[in-house]
Amino acid sequence: AAGVIQSPRHLIKEKRETATLKCYPIPRHDTVYWYQQGPGQDPQFLISFYEKMQSDKGSIPDRFSAQQFSDYHSELNMSSLELGDSALYFCASSLGGVDYGYTFGSGTRLTVV
């Protein structure tokens, strides 16, 4: 069965650079969620989109922005990267009207040097 696809799997950036993470949800899923997980921490909710509109916002820095496109894939844009942004970034998708739980992708490991 198709899963949530995230790209790239690994990314190394320097401080003050920009990074773009991509998430391709399961086909027909209309809701996407982004989470950040720092070393030794639990996943923290960043932002979510339902039918291409932002539906909820968590502890997402102003330097980050995200959107969901017409094909339902989503991109997380991160600017002015800081060392503290080094983390695993997970994307999850669900079918908004049927809640059997989210399906998470394998994550993107971002390292800022």
Place this chain on the structure above:
Amino acid sequence: DAKTTQPPSMDCAEGRAANLPCNHSTISGNEYVYWYRQIHSQGPQYIIHGLKNNETNEMASLIITEDRKSSTLILPHATLRDTAVYYCIVRVAEYSSASKIIFGSGTRLSIRP
């Protein structure tokens, strides 16, 4: 969403049943109990969820007390691959709208050979 309380760590012998408790004393009538797990650095994985009846699937069983203030996730025959952090989450499963999952501290389950 209601707050949950889980023991920080547990261990279990391989082949035995692993019983993971969760307290959610402030749960509301329309909130479900969800369980996810995260194997090291992988994306969180949905296990099971329920409202008030006990539930069973191919991965686990969920026992919810009659007053719904606590629940137990049961892995009937634990294997080494079940070593993970297990998260108990209480949230509303709102039909036709997105609802974010908030991860707490979870229980780190170690399966010993």
